[in-house]
Amino acid sequence: MFALRSTARRGWSLRGCAQLRSVSTLDGNPHIYIFPSDGPSGSHILSLLPTEPVNSKLAIGVTSKLPITTDSVRENPKFLDILQDVFSKHAHEDPDAQSQAQVMVSTAGANLYSGGVLQANRRKSKRRADASDSSGGASGQGGVGSAGRGGWIHISDGRRPPDYGRIAWPEDIFGSLEVDADGQFVGGDGNYQPSGTYRLVTRDGILSISPFLREKLVQRLKELEKE
Template sequence: MLYRAAVRTVRLPAVCKPTLSVRALSTLPSNPHIYVFEHPLDATRSLLTLLPTEPPNVQLALGASTSVPPTPDSFTENRQFHPILQSVLATHAINDPSVKQQAAAFASPGGFNLGQPNKRSGDGAGAANQQAGMGGANKGGWIHVSDERNPPDWGRIAWPEDIFGSVEVDGNGSLIGNWQDSGTYRIVTREGILGLTPYLREKLVRRLKELETGGK
């Protein structure tokens, strides 16, 4: 008599592949280019920075805030950030397409109409191009480079708290390159937080990354 051997099938557990957990980075609703981290030295505050690096570098951050979104009362500026911002503007503002456009308008025959004080238009903020400072009308002078969070009306000057600085332009609308820090700019106002043109933001982020990796 033939006997058939019993065969037992054993199901081996499926090999579990490790999954990588990636935490989504938080950014400000009003400015997706600014990252929000828990402050590594103070759990009661959030650190605001243009760099996505975790843990964040406190020395390269814009500053810290006890509330998100930040307000002038809740925000404390990182004093080391302003010199970095100004060095980038001093080097690259003259090559910003929007600043070049502003310089051309400044030197145009109608340039003398530019330079009226800005009108306060409430708390609303929005994207903007920088507006001319003092009208040139082929005589040259200085134009203001200002934050995009609170654009002045055409031909009017931005509020001091929104002006990064000024750059010199000749009577032909060419940017000479001399840069003057306004000394009045504030990173956070009731209109919002730092808002740069894409060109200048890219230059600033690149510089911050260089400093982060120890570059000079």
């Protein structure tokens, strides 16, 4: 499902001469590095950091085979906790989320790259779906026609952007931010709420974060790596 690719990374020998070493990354996702695991033969560690030796406590997880599949990856719960902590602090700063919040309260409809929006009244949060599509329509999420009401927007994985006017699948949603009637994040940070439904690997791919949030996450992982 997910092939490998190799990239060259420059290192230094004891004599100070430049050398090139090959670092494997996932094809289509060059931000995820692959390292051999000390576990069962053929298993590999997946990480957002290129550091060797790899810190398994900060890794995305371990896959029992390559290419990876939906059932080959064992997620690292600590990594997901770190991800959610970073998102709680920085998701409202993401340009994609800010754009989505502005579009939500306008008459233009929903910006769907970050996963669409929820309806303004959370007590009416049941999504409408037809038999052929389980993703909600704009009328059930505060998208088109939600001008001046505010509500909640989703921060979602980019591996499967939803169709216009619909929200992402639950397995692709990291969490949600609250937006007021002026398109501003409530409390300044949007009161980020983890979804509890996110899956690291689906049939559509593995973790795919916006450039802004990926940078913040990698920065935090590097800080933890030094501790």
